[in-house]
Amino acid sequence: MKHFLSLQEIQSLPSWVSEAVELKKDPYRDHALGRGKVLCLLFFNNSLRTRLSTQKAALHLGMEVMVMNFGSEGWLLEYEDGTIMDQGKAEHVREAAQVIAQYCDIVGIRAFAGLKDRKTDEAEQTLTAFARYAGIPVVNLESSVGHPLQALADAITIAEHNTRKRPKIVLSWAPHPRPLPHAVANSFVEMMKKQDVEFVITNPEGYDLNPEIRQGITVEHDQAKAMEGADFVYTKNWSSFTDYGQVINQDKNWMVTMEKLGKARFMHCLPVRRNVVVEDAVLNSPQSLVLAQANNRTYSAQLVLKKLLQQL
Ligand SMILES: NCCC[C@H](NC(=O)CCC(=O)O)C(=O)O
Numbered sequence: 393m394k395h396f397l398s399l400q401e402i403q404s405l406p407s408w409v410s411e412a413v414e415l416k417k418d419p420y421r422d423h424a425l426g427r428g429k430v431l432c433l434l435f436f437n438n439s440l441r442t443r444l445s446t447q448k449a450a451l452h453l454g455m456e457v458m459v460m461n462f463g464s465e466g467w468l469l470e471y472e473d474g475t476i477m478d479q480g481k482a483e484h485v486r487e488a489a490q491v492i493a494q495y496c497d498i499v500g501i502r503a504f505a506g507l508k509d510r511k512t513d514e515a516e517q518t519l520t521a522f523a524r525y526a527g528i529p530v531v532n533l534e535s536s537v538g539h540p541l542q543a544l545a546d547a548i549t550i551a552e553h554n555t556r557k558r559p560k561i562v563l564s565w566a567p568h569p570r571p572l573p574h575a576v577a578n579s580f581v582e583m584m585k586k587q588d589v590e591f592v593i594t595n596p597e598g599y600d601l602n603p604e605i606r607q608g609i610t611v612e613h614d615q616a617k618a619m620e621g622a623d624f625v626y627t628k629n630w631s632s633f634t635d636y637g638q639v640i641n642q643d644k645n646w647m648v649t650m651e652k653l654g655k656a657r658f659m660h661c662l663p664v665r666r667n668v669v670v671e672d673a674v675l676n677s678p679q680s681l682v683l684a685q686a687n688n689r690t691y692s693a694q695l696v697l698k699k700l701l702q703q704l
C-alpha cells in the first residue's frame with residue numbers, strides 16, 4: 393500500500409477490523425514505530441473528529457504531528473499545468489506538495505467535493521496531485537468521492553455491536569438544509585460490499601447514489617419497508633447525484649425517529665443536525681452508536697498509519 397486513498401487498499405476487511413480491535417486493547421503497543429516520524433494533516437475543509445482522532449492515532453504510534461488549515465490559511469493552489477499564473481492562485485501544487493513532503497513522512501488531506509461539476513469532483517484533483525508530486529504516502533481524510541477512514545471505523549463499530557450471523561444493515565438518506573457530498577455514503581456502500589450482510593439503501597426518488605457504486609445493491613424508495621427488521625440503520629444526507637449537487641427534496645418524513653428505528657442500532661458519522669436528520673430521542677438513547685463510531689475513528693486511523701509506517 394503506497395497511499396491510503398480509498399477502501400480498495402483493503403484486501404480483507406475482516407482481518408483489518410480484527411487488527412483494529414486488537415490495537416484498541418493496547419493503543420501504545422506500537423509507540424516505538426513512529427519515533428522520529430512526522431505526520432502532516434492538511435485541511436481544506438472543517439473537521440472535528442478527523443482532525444483530533446488522527447492526531448491521537450499518530451500520538452499512540454509515537455509520531456509527531458503538524459496540522460494546517462490549508463483551505464483558509466494556505467496559498468490558493470493552481471493544479472493545471474502550463475497556466476500563466478497571473479490571476480488569484482499564488483502557488484502551484486507541484487511546489488506545495490514537494491515542499492510539504494520535505495517536512496513530513498506521511499501527509500493526510502481533507503478536500504471535499506465542490507458539488508458544482510461531477511467530473512471535476514470525480515477527478516479528485518487535490519488528492520491525486522499530492523499523491524503524484526509529494527512522493528510520500530497520502531492518507532484520504534475525506535475527499536470528493538470517499539471517506540475510507542470513516543467507513544473503516546464504521547466496520548469496526550458494527551463488528552463490535554453485531555449479534556447476528558448475517559445482520560440487516562440499512563443506509564437511509566435523511567433530509568438536510570444544505571447540499572452535502574456523497575463521500576460518506578459512497579464509502580459506506582463500498583465497505584458493505586466487503587462484508588457478508590443483508591444490505592439495503594433507502595432514499596427518495598432522485599437521490600439514487602452513483603450507479604457504479606451501488607451496483608448490485610437493493611435500493612428501496614419506501615423507507616419504512618427498507619427498515620423492517622433492520623439491525624443497524626446508518627443515516628446520512630447526500631445531495632442528488634443525477635441532478636448533481638442539488639437539494640431536490642427536504643421531506644421531513646424521512647427524519648429518523650425512535651418509532652421507525654424499532655430495535656435497530658442507529659449510526660451516523662457526525663456532525664449531525666438534531667431534529668432534522670434524526671430526532672433527539674434516538675441520539676439520546678442507548679441504541680445510538682454515534683459516539684462509539686467517533687471513538688473508533690482513532691483506531692481506524694491508527695491501523696492505516698501503522699501499515700504505512702511499516703513500509704517507510
Ligand atoms: N466528515 C463527516 C461529514 C462531513 C460533511 N458534512 C457536512 O458538511 C455537514 C455540515 C452541516 O451540517 O452543515 C459531509 O456530509 O460529507
Ligand SMILES: NC(=O)OP(=O)(O)O
Pocket residue numbers: 438439440441442443534542661662663
Ligand atoms: N465524521 C467526520 O469525519 O467528522 P469531522 O468532519 O468532524 O472530521
